[in-house]
Amino acid sequence: MSIGWSLWVMFLVTLNLGITFFLYLWGPRVKIPTLPDGTSGHVWAHGVLREGVRKLPRWWVLFSGAMFAAGFTYLALFPGFGSFKGMLGWTSHGELARNVAANEATLAPLIERFRLYPVEQLTNDPAARQMGKVLFEDNCAACHQRSAKGNVALGAPDLTDNDWLYGGSGKDITTSIHDGRSGVMPPWASLGADNVKNLAQYVLSLSGSPHDEAKAAAGKPLFATCAACHGADGKGNQALGAPNLTDHIWLHGGSVAEIEKTIGEGRQGHMPAWSPRLTDDQIHTVAAYVYHLSHDADASSQ
Known part of the structure; x- marks a missing residue:
């Protein structure tokens, strides 16, 4: 001051x-x-x-x-009278440092234990899941919600199912959290409004959803443009983050209007890298919690 x-x-x-x-x-x-x-x-x-x-x-x-x-x-x-530091020498920075040190000392034995196991095994540790849940709610819930059910408006995927854009192994999940992910669906409005509608009907047919068969048949040849990313069978490509179109899980919504918008206008998704904010140990623990959400039979009650 x-x-x-x-x-x-x-x-x-x-x-x-x-x-x-x-x-x-x-x-x-x-x-x-x-x-x-x-x-x-x-x-x-x-x-x-x-x-x-x-x-x-x-x-x-x-x-x-x-x-x-x-x-x-x-x-x-205590400090409060100008720049006078107070007879006790107390500072908020010192108080924070002491609390952080005490917290780290308490967590150190747990962290050492967590490091011994890969994500797939660590998910069976209740303490790791509890710590991962707290970290998830503090850092990830803003997009994926506290329930981890995702947010269609943001294009944040549901983490409680077993459908993964970039892979659902412990290593894949850890990489997604550590490095982040960026996905781009290019706009195909250049195909023309009618072709976009036909292509949307064909995409619906891939998952067995209600659709217009005539329009789907007209849109099938156009899907060759999409196959480069989604595959000829529409099963997606985790190396590119291209979603599977044959299930009933929709990142940006599965209504006719939403699918047409996705095709015509394209989509962009960004999962930020959390390595600048979270330590490797924290990321390891969050990955175990996320893995647990989609693999544990009791995940819905957590």
């Missing part, structure tokens, strides 16, 4: 405490003129209500004095 700001804070503290302390000392001693009946002469409701004058209660005086003593003691022990 600069000298100027320090002086300003000291001025404000002194002014506020000075005024209130003066009023505290002056209030019990001030003499207020009163009428013979002990009232001030102020009346309301045509004289029905009259303002009385009484001394401040002793309990109020003692309690207020104790608050002033506590305030002055605080300013002496």
Whole structure:
């Protein structure tokens, strides 16, 4: 804190405490003129209500004095009066450092144990799942929701099923969290509005969803354009992050309008890399929790 700001804070503290302390000392001693009946002469409701004058209660005086003593003691022990550091030398940075160190000391034995197992085995450790859940909710839930059910509006996939854009092995999940992922579905509006509609019907037919057979037949030859990423059978390609179109899981929605929008306008998805924010050990633990969500029979109750 600069000298100027320090002086300003000291001025404000002194002014506020000075005024209130003066009023505290002056209030019990001030003499207020009163009428013979002990009232001030102020009346309301045509004289029905009259303002009385009484001394401040002793309990109020003692309690207020104790608050002033506590305030002055605080300013002496802790920082708060300008740049004065306080007699105890306490700082918020020091408090945080002590708490972080204590937390790391508590977690160290667990982390050492977690490192011994790959993601697929670590998912069976209740402590690892609990820690992974906390980390997931703090960092991943904004897009995938606390339930990990995903968010169609954001294109964030459901992590509780067994459908994976980039692979669902422990290594694949760890890589997704550590490095992030970026996917692009190019727009195909250049095919023409009718062809986009026909192609959307063919895509629906791949998963056995209700569709217009005539339009699907017309759209089938056009799918050759999509096969480069999604495969000739529409099963997708995890190396590219191209989704499987033959199931009933839709990243951006599976209605006719949403599929037509995906084809015509394209889509872009970005999973940020969490390596700058989370340590490798934390990522390992989150990966175990995510793996658990789609592989454990009780995942829906977690």
